[in-house]
Amino acid sequence: MNNEILVNITPQETRVAILEQGVSQELHIERESGRGIVGNIYNGRVSRVLPGMQSAFIDIGLDRAAFLHVADIWSPNQEGETTQPIEKLLYEGNSILVQVIKDAIGTKGARLSTQISLAGRLLVYLPQESHIGISQRIGDDSERELLREKLQQILPADEKGGYIIRTMAETADESDLRADLDYLHKLWHDIQKKSMAIAAPVLLYQDLDLSHRVLRDFVNDDTERIWVDSRENFQKLVKFSQNYMTYIAERITLYTGDRPLFDLYGVEEEIEKSLAKRVNLKSGGYLIIDQTEALTTMDVNTGGFIGVRNFDDTIFKTNLEAAQVIARQLRLRNLGGIIIIDFIDMDNEEHRNAVLTELNKALLKDRTRITVNGFSALGLVEMTRKRTRESLAHVLCEPCPTCQGRGEIRTAQTICYEILRELLRESRQFEANEFRILASQKVIDLFLDEESQSLAQLGDFIAKPISLQVEESYTQEQYDVILM
16 A cells, blocks of 8 residues: 655654554654653663562663663573573663663653664664564565575674564565665664773664654655655755665655645644544444543444444444554554453354454554554453554643543532532631631522522521632632631
8 A cells, every 4th residue: 555654843842643545644743852762772770679570770960860661671591581580680880781672751751771773774783682582464485585584694693682673674686685684783783882982881782763764664656755844954865774674765755835744735734633532433422532541442333324234233343443543543542551442242253253353454654663452351352562752642731730631520519519618617727817718600600599508507506707809820629718
């Protein structure tokens, strides 16, 4: 399926949209002030070892210590995993070479691994390993064996590292592989040299920025055009591609139109939709997507879709359409972690299997590792999607200051009753000549109308006058009781 990649660059941020047949499938945003650190390599210092959690906190020079679990400590045995407890491997004050495998998300620090991997265009270099692996997306056995032999022929005689052959290497020739090999070897040599020269904690290697990662990770044989709307960065990307991936250079095109690039292709509108909880289906049904820190839930509803035959077929068609839309929304919103999908209940086992098959088929386009566990006993589809960077909503939004991220606020009536209880409490604790209530317009209006009798009764009970004052800057949940 042909696709186009749009790269919108400003001094503050880089935004990338991947389109298939003119429809946005993925959105990536990277801001200079909050650039992700996944892939970065540091010489870190062990600041604390936690035997009870089999983990350690590592100082890598950031505001928050990073997290290293014993399972992510590489060991030169056959499995590449350590069997010793962490307190036998790490000691406070030790220097340790680590790579970030997951950005800091919410209150959690970045997650680290001691197994280093360096990504090139065609290969991933694993300096501590010794085997050659091949991307699972290359399914043809003869092609896999041919690629393995091609790489082995150009490896140096004294090569000790391992490699993963990426999907893009399927059509690569020997010279392309050799260029990638030389680049990765030089990169690893420079990292080692720097790690011995500078004391921890220090950044040794920073992964490419988003605009360059687009060329390395997103472009494939189906990519027709890469549009870039910044002349300076267009020249940088062309130069980068000429050095490392010459056949891509001619596909990079400078966009010079008057209308903004993302407006022209409807991406701005797609971003706006991707922040909403409700996603409408073409049939008339809709999804409700609720993202929380613990997990993401997706609820499918028939909405205005009444079908043409019977109720079971209506449900089946809605669920089939929803399966495709869900797969796209996961990519658009970059949702990760535990995901629970509540399809409309289906009694027909064939329908359930067909919907699950459709979902798995649609998820094949996703570059991120996904595990689908199928329907649970409650009829819910449970799945996980690897989370390495913040979701689109977390990049673009922040919790509402009024509701503190709850998605709802207490009613004006609830606040009125809280204020009445507070007045009673204050009158028993302090001697005052008068009490004044400061609150939002809606709360004051309620005291003047429906709750006027309640306020008058309390005034008689405490035998003190009570006055009201509107504070325009107060939200509905804010109030103060002033002693006069």
